[in-house]
Amino acid sequence: MIPRSNILAQLATILVALGLVHAVPPVRRFNQASGIQKPESTINHVTNTGTLLTSLEMAGYVTSLPFVTSTATSPFPKLKTPLPEAAPQVSQKVPLALTTSIHEIAVDPFKPVATGAAPSQFTTRNQHPVPRLNIQQQSSPLQTNKFYANFYLGDQSFGSFVHPYGLTWSKGGGPMSSWGMAIDHIDYNEKVYGPTEKTLPGQPVQYIINPVGIQDLVLSAAELGSGTTLQTSKLDTFSVNAILSPSNVSNTASITFPMVQGMGFVTAVYKNLTPWIETGHAILSVTPKPFADKSIFKYSVALNNGNTWLVYATPSIQQDPKFTLSSLGSITGPAGFSGVIQIAKISSDKSSEALYDASAGVYATSAALTGNVASTNGSYTITWTKAGATCKPLTMWALPHHVKSLSNSGIKIYRNITLTTTTKGNATAVVGDAWTLVETNLPTSMGFAPWDPDSKMSNTNFPSSVIAKISTAAISELSEDISAQSNLNSMYYSGKALAKFASIIYVAKDILKNDTLVTQGLTKLEKAFSLFSTNQQQFPLVYDNAWGGLVSSAGYINNALLADFGNTAYNDHHFHYSYFIYTAAVIGYLDPKWLNANKDWVNSLVRDASNPSKLDNVYPVFRMFDWYHGHSWAHGLFPAGDSKDEESSSEDTNFAYALKMWGHVIGDSSMEARGNLMLSVLARSLQSYFLYEDDNDVMPPQFIGNKVSGILFENKIDHTTYFGSALEYIQGIHMLPILPHSALIRTRKFVQEEWERFFAEGAVDPASKVQGGWRGILYANLALYDPATSYAFFSQPNFNASYLDGGASLTWYLAYAAGRGGTAPSGCSHV
Ligand SMILES: *[C@@H]1O[C@H](CO)[C@@H](O)[C@H](O)[C@H]1NC(C)=O
Numbered sequence: 036m037i038p039r040s041n042i043l044a045q046l047a048t049i050l051v052a053l054g055l056v057h058a059v060p061p062v063r064r065f066n067q068a069s070g071i072q073k074p075e076s077t078i079n080h081v082t083n084t085g086t087l088l089t090s091l092e093m094a095g096y097v098t099s100l101p102f103v104t105s106t107a108t109s110p111f112p113k114l115k116t117p118l119p120e121a122a123p124q125v126s127q128k129v130p131l132a133l134t135t136s137i138h139e140i141a142v143d144p145f146k147p148v149a150t151g152a153a154p155s156q157f158t159t160r161n162q163h164p165v166p167r168l169n170i171q172q173q174s175s176p177l178q179t180n181k182f183y184a185n186f187y188l189g190d191q192s193f194g195s196f197v198h199p200y201g202l203t204w205s206k207g208g209g210p211m212s213s214w215g216m217a218i219d220h221i222d223y224n225e226k227v228y229g230p231t232e233k234t235l236p237g238q239p240v241q242y243i244i245n246p247v248g249i250q251d252l253v254l255s256a257a258e259l260g261s262g263t264t265l266q267t268s269k270l271d272t273f274s275v276n277a278i279l280s281p282s283n284v285s286n287t288a289s290i291t292f293p294m295v296q297g298m299g300f301v302t303a304v305y306k307n308l309t310p311w312i313e314t315g316h317a318i319l320s321v322t323p324k325p326f327a328d329k330s331i332f333k334y335s336v337a338l339n340n341g342n343t344w345l346v347y348a349t350p351s352i353q354q355d356p357k358f359t360l361s362s363l364g365s366i367t368g369p370a371g372f373s374g375v376i377q378i379a380k381i382s383s384d385k386s387s388e389a390l391y392d393a394s395a396g397v398y399a400t401s402a403a404l405t406g407n408v409a410s411t412n413g414s415y416t417i418t419w420t421k422a423g424a425t426c427k428p429l430t431m432w433a434l435p436h437h438v439k440s441l442s443n444s445g446i447k448i449y450r451n452i453t454l455t456t457t458t459k460g461n462a463t464a465v466v467g468d469a470w471t472l473v474e475t476n477l478p479t480s481m482g483f484a485p486w487d488p489d490s491k492m493s494n495t496n497f498p499s500s501v502i503a504k505i506s507t508a509a510i511s512e513l514s515e516d517i518s519a520q521s522n523l524n525s526m527y528y529s530g531k532a533l534a535k536f537a538s539i540i541y542v543a544k545d546i547l548k549n550d551t552l553v554t555q556g557l558t559k560l561e562k563a564f565s566l567f568s569t570n571q572q573q574f575p576l577v578y579d580n581a582w583g584g585l586v587s588s589a590g591y592i593n594n595a596l597l598a599d600f601g602n603t604a605y606n607d608h609h610f611h612y613s614y615f616i617y618t619a620a621v622i623g624y625l626d627p628k629w630l631n632a633n634k635d636w637v638n639s640l641v642r643d644a645s646n647p648s649k650l651d652n653v654y655p656v657f658r659m660f661d662w663y664h665g666h667s668w669a670h671g672l673f674p675a676g677d678s679k680d681e682e683s684s685s686e687d688t689n690f691a692y693a694l695k696m697w698g699h700v701i702g703d704s705s706m707e708a709r710g711n712l713m714l715s716v717l718a719r720s721l722q723s724y725f726l727y728e729d730d731n732d733v734m735p736p737q738f739i740g741n742k743v744s745g746i747l748f749e750n751k752i753d754h755t756t757y758f759g760s761a762l763e764y765i766q767g768i769h770m771l772p773i774l775p776h777s778a779l780i781r782t783r784k785f786v787q788e789e790w791e792r793f794f795a796e797g798a799v800d801p802a803s804k805v806q807g808g809w810r811g812i813l814y815a816n817l818a819l820y821d822p823a824t825s826y827a828f829f830s831q832p833n834f835n836a837s838y839l840d841g842g843a844s845l846t847w848y849l850a851y852a853a854g855r856g857g858t859a860p861s862g863c864s865h866v
């Protein structure tokens with residue numbers, strides 16, 4: 036049963052040992068069984084270091100600022116009430132109204148929001164500007180923002196990252212001119228930090244990039260050539276099938292790659308093809324290894340970069356496939372092979388081999404998500420569907436935030452067996468068919484008021500002088516023209532304006548307790564909102580029947596897919612819609628009779644961005660939020676060299692917060708529980724990967740000094756933004772909007788460290804240094820750790836309204852700083 040030893044492999048070893056490998060001409064490969072010949076590779080296998088995608092253009096777009104700083108229609112009047120020297124501390128902490136909603140009984144957080152068709156105000160369009168390239172028909176809506184989207188976008192040549200492995204269709208390119216599926220795993224010491232010429236000693240690097248195109252191993256077949264097609268099928272929340280076929284008419288021969296996030300092996304299901312396993316390095320040896328399970332044939336493949344990979348073949352007819360080294364760059368199997376080939380890389384802990392052995396033959400094909408929330412306890416369970424040798428346990432890779440929240444029941448965590456991921460720290464091997472991840476501190480008490488995660492309290496009772504100050508601001512700001520500020524050509528900017536007024540009216544109600552003012556404001560806000568809920572805004576939303584979602588009609592005009600930040604191509608839906616959902620939650624809280632006529636419209640936005648259930652077949656399940664990564668991907672239907680990305684952790688959080696508040700207001704306890712669970716998961720994930728305290732134990736130390744990721748891609752982290760590289764943009768886009776959820780995600784320690792590193796001691800002052808709305812954002816964020824200075828800034832007598840962006844108000848910032856404790860006498864004004 037043991038395949039014969041391989042003379043070529045030994046020869047290669049000797050040549051490399053002698054340093055002769057450069058002198059060896061590429062070996063002409065000729066497969067006798069099929070007579071198929073492949074072009075020679077002229078690339079030197081030994082020096083292949085991959086390509087660096089350093090440009091943001093690789094992501095397909097560059098956008099505008101997140102706000103227009105001058106949307107205010109009336110200049111803000113000077114405030115008349117100066118800040119008292121030391122405000123008397125009469126504020127008292129009150130438990131939140133939300134305590135009434137805590138669910139002691141367990142709630143399923145993944146119940147459908149609704150299942151009916153999109154409401155009648157939305158026109159349906161059957162055509163979408165982005166073609167559904169080689170996607171096989173499926174009965175459920177297509178996913179647009181998942182890790183595998185590059186496989187149906189553009190020319191299909193960019194990679195998909197399952198972590199820790201990345202898969203890329205070689206498409207006739209690469210070192211071997213292969214037509215197979217390339218597997219890449221970048222070691223920790225192969226990451227590229229830069230730019231080297233601009234990084235000063237002791238300063239953090241601007242970016243971390245993982246080279247692409249190295250092609251550690253390529254799973255291919257002799258029959259794959261220029262007619263090869265890549266198709267996808269079963270586009271799902273955690274998984275997809277990628278299918279390579281020699282031509283698009285034949286379905287008798289193919290390689291199917293069941294791709295699942297965190298998969299332990301790269302698995303290829305061959306149907307009637309001649310396996311070729313290729314590499315962009317050089318293969319030193321292919322060694323058959325004895326294997327207890329006689330249905331599996333195991334090989335150890337040593338590459339000239341020092342890494343060893345394992346190949347497990349499970350032929351459908353139990354017969355030794357006799358994989359042999361046919362050149363420095365490839366291994367050949369038998370013609371007409373059907374069966375499973377699995378690949379895994381030996382990690383620095385050699386015991387990984389025994390772990391792989393135990394799980395060889397079984398693989399995940401998809402995953403189901405279930406959950407349970409009771410009071411402040413929540414959990415979610417990812418259960419994999421298995422195929423192959425299903426009696427065996429599954430090995431999967433867990434990200435650092437999983438390891439910190441995994442329940443031990445039914446699984447075993449192998450803490451020493453790790454492989455580094457591209458941008459999420461080191462992955463850890465976990466054996467088990469289902470993971471339950473536990474969050475025990477859900478922010479159930481967080482409501483509309485400024486909130487503190489330690490005390491779980493909200494503070495809405497302020498001294499009369501503070502009330503007077505906020506009241507002056509609120510009366511002035513609510514005299515502005517809400518419709519004019521929100522009737523814009525962008526869902527993003529419109530939503531931000533509406534949400535701004537919603538927070539002011541909330542303050543008028545629960546803090547100022549001025550019902551006259553509430554009524555005045557609410558009347559105008561409801562009117563402005565109705566432009567959208569009747570779908571009469573400048574670019575109405577349409578139900579896109581091609582992909583299954585609610586998109587702006589702006590991008591249909593002249594294929595202007597980048598209009599409104601790419602909304603039509605499914606960019607940023609959670610950002611855009613979060614502001615409308617939050618606004619609706621405030622309106623519904625203040626005016627419950629408004630809900631009846633508006634609930635379906637708001638729920639449509641919820642369902643588009645975040646449908647929790649397969650029972651709702653109008654939208655894909657969790658378009659934006661990724662339950663493997665613990666955060667959303669903003670990037671929609673644009674091919675991108677570094678795959679999916681997200682630029683604003685805070686607007687991601689804003690969606691979960693809006694969901695929670697809307698669920699609370701409409702009495703959808705499943706939705707409210709889901710929002711709370713997502714907030715806790717986001718806190719854990721973002722604090723690992725996006726927002727770095729100095730003692731962050733996940734990310735490379737060279738990067739932590741940036742404090743925030745900037746744009747986090749699947750394959751790159753770049754401390755920048757799509758709209759400019761000013762420091763206040765990069766840090767600030769992870770702050771806005773400052774709302775009650777900010778304190779949960781952005782810890783006091785983190786905010787203090789970030790402030791002291793970048794903004795303290797004159798770095799923001801004088802005003803010339805940070806201008807416009809960014810100045811307000813920085814000072815509102817300061818309320819998370821130094822609320823007194825924040826309050827003093829916003830309450831200064833000659834406050835300049837140019838420091839408020841189009842989504843920000845003095846009313847809310849004053850209330851927020853005061854609610855965080857900014858008017859206590861101990862923290863007196865610095866201004
Ligand atoms: C299959 O090939 C034909 C002709 O070469 C082409 O017109 C068609 O678009 C291809 N279909 C797919 C799914 O690639």
Ligand SMILES: *[C@@H]1O[C@H](CO)[C@@H](O)[C@H](O)[C@H]1NC(C)=O
Nearest residue numbers: 138139140409410411412475
């Ligand atoms: C929450 O979990 C803790 C322990 O983890 C337990 O003591 C408590 O009873 C749980 N609460 C609910 C409401 O289930």
Ligand SMILES: *[C@@H]1O[C@H](CO)[C@@H](O)[C@H](O)[C@H]1NC(C)=O
Nearest residue numbers: 384385386448449450451452
């Ligand atoms: C894990 O690694 C540590 C440090 O190398 C070692 O001391 C320990 O024995 C290892 N544990 C296992 C279970 O292999």
Ligand SMILES: *[C@@H]1O[C@H](CO)[C@@H](O)[C@H](O)[C@H]1NC(C)=O
Nearest residue numbers: 506510549550551552553555
């Ligand atoms: C309440 O707001 C109205 C403006 O709508 C204002 O005229 C009135 O003075 C406010 N009342 C208090 C007590 O501040």
Ligand SMILES: *[C@@H]1O[C@H](CO)[C@@H](O)[C@H](O)[C@H]1NC(C)=O
Nearest residue numbers: 223383455460461732733734
């Ligand atoms: C990740 O693994 C590499 C070795 O592969 C190690 O050097 C690095 O310190 C690890 N990082 C963390 C955060 O453990």
Ligand SMILES: *[C@@H]1O[C@H](CO)[C@@H](O)[C@H](O)[C@H]1NC(C)=O
Nearest residue numbers: 802803806807835836837838
């Ligand atoms: C407010 O700030 C802007 C920009 O810094 C400045 O141009 C303007 O003169 C200021 N307005 C007042 C009233 O100080």
